[in-house]
Amino acid sequence: MLTLALRHRDPVPLEAECVCPDRLMSMAIADIGRLKVWHGNRQTELAEHFQITGDGSDGRVRVEGDCSRVKMLGSGMASGCLLIAGNAGMHAGARMTGGELIVEGDAGDWAGAEMSGGLIRIGGSAGNLAGAAYRGSVHGMKGGMILVDGDAGDEVGASLRRGIIAVSGRVGDFCGVNAAAGTIVVGGRVGARAGAAMRRATIVTLGPTPELLPTFHVCGTVSPTFLKVLGRHLESHGFSGAEKLRGQFVRSCGDMVSLGKGEILYQAD
Amino acid sequence: MNPVDAFPVLDDTFAEAFPLTAAKVIVTADHPRLAISAARAATGNASSIIGCDAEAGIDCELEPHLTPDGRPGFGLLFFGFSRPALEKALVSRIGQSILTCPTTACYNGLPVDPDKALKVGAQLRFFGDGWQASKKIGNQRFWRIPVMDGEFLVEESFGTTKGVAGGNLILMCRDAAGGLDAAEACAEAMRGVPGVILPFPHGIVRAGSKVGSRYKGLKASTNTEYCPTLGSQVSTKLPPGTAVVYELVADGLDLASLEESTRRGIKAAMDCRSVLKVSAGNYGGKLGPHHLHLRRIAGVDSVHGVARC
DSSP, rough: OOOEEEEOOOOOOOEETTOOHHHHSOHHHHHHHHOEEEETTEEEGGGTEEEEOOOOOEEEEEEEEEBBBBEEETTTOOOEEEEEEEEEOOTTTTOOOOEEEEESBBBBBTTTTTOSSSEEEEESBBBBTOOOOOOOOSSSOOEEEEEESOOOOTTTTTTOEEEEEEEESSSSSSTTTTOOEEEEEEEEOTTTTTTTTTTSSSEEEEOOOOOTTTOEEOOOOOHHHHHHHHHHHHHTOOTTTTGGGGGOOOEEEOTTTTTOEEEEEEEEO | OOOGGSOOOSOOOEEEEEEEEEEEEEEEEHHHHHHHHHHHHHTOOSSSSTSSOOOOEEEEEGGGGGGTSSSSSEEEEEEEHHHHHHHHHHHHHHIITTTSSSTTTTEEEEEEEOOGGSSSHHOOOOGGOOOOOHHHHEEEEEEEEEEEEEEEEEEEEEEEEEEEEEEEEEEESSSSHHHHHHHHHHHHTTTTTTTOOOOOOOOOOOEEEEESSSSOSSSSSEGGGGGGGGGTTTTOOOOOOOOEEEEEEEEEEEEHHHHHHHHHHHHHHHHHTTTEEEOOOOOTTSSEEEEEEHHHHHTSSOOTTTOOO
């Protein structure tokens, strides 16, 4: 395993998109240290910011220290395992296509934005726009899975196209806004305007009954079989509360201002 | 009766098996009684590839913790001449017999090679008339099809493997009741091997067939050499005193399973007092590449192999 220990806690953000297991696995430590990273408006070398030890040929990288100001960790990664033993900054795992990214602490905004494969596990909370589309993009997350043990901010899964986002805690406003497909599971409270303009996606809330937009229409009480399959899948990844997915849900369809084939499922009394 | 004649004879012959494309389907439901109804319907009229679109049977009952959705279920095996033929049979059988049964869902039970997968859910989804929805969980894609009690969930693709069909045993028995008991015991033993089904009703065949007929257009007709009532009118393969003959036909996901099933079947049959002779059907080695030699599988090298079987 390759270990990168952060040398400082500089408030100036560092953009370290080169920290990807698949990129580092075939490189010597000296070469890794010479990789270019932006520190504010200054291009620097990775070794200036991280003490680099070990061997990444097994595709495993561990990042130590509070990296809440280090952006783009694991962005674009395709394979291997990146463990961030602390917080991660913005864009962690953005546009990743495979592999596993584990953030033991909190992750900043845009975690897993536009990702198309792989697994992101966040032990703390995620910021805004997890799995979302960047401004101007048609689609957000297109595959893979994001698991958040804590809470998540606003616009989780904005323009979601495919994949699974599961948040154990609560999420902010506009969850699944403009989503085309995919699944979002929320263990706690869902903020305002969930599913606004969504077309086909599924939002499942296991917490309090959400405040629905008037353009969502209740379509009965159901116990969808796919939620049972999803529950077992999430259980296999250690997602807490997944057993509730076997229960009865009120199905609310929408958003009728859009295609209207999406659904918000919330627990029946 | 000579004491040695009290023991069954294990014929020095072989069952001739041949490769067929196989698929495994897992059907679940809210209650086992619904799952078994769907399983029986889906595997019905699938005794012989000669006259049916597939050979099929129930492989095993699955406890809830072993199914994809945590509900009770059954594993079903289907065998067809080719992947296109099996795909057509599965779409038809799942569509008519599982989709229609209350609360059921249907999953693939074999690893999926995209180049050899059967597009089952991918075709059945059109029953949703535009209201179907797909969900990708892990590497598997599912289709949710709205139906009158909620929705039917079916996996998009089903894996295939090269199975082995045509394993068989023929029991020649001295009396009707004892012969049926022997056949039932034999069938029970044979289907106890995972990955093996006995596609005929109750696992037992009473109408063994031979290739061809005196009537034009018939591919098969009754196997006169094994009909006790014709013993004095045609050439016969039955030992004197045979009252009934039953055949056990088995298909397996692989040759090893089929051989183990055959071994258990031989042992069960040789333990039955009614059995005069245990044999097997073949076509002289012209039909299939897999020859299940009874004595080799049973581990005996003599006619009366009961003690060592």
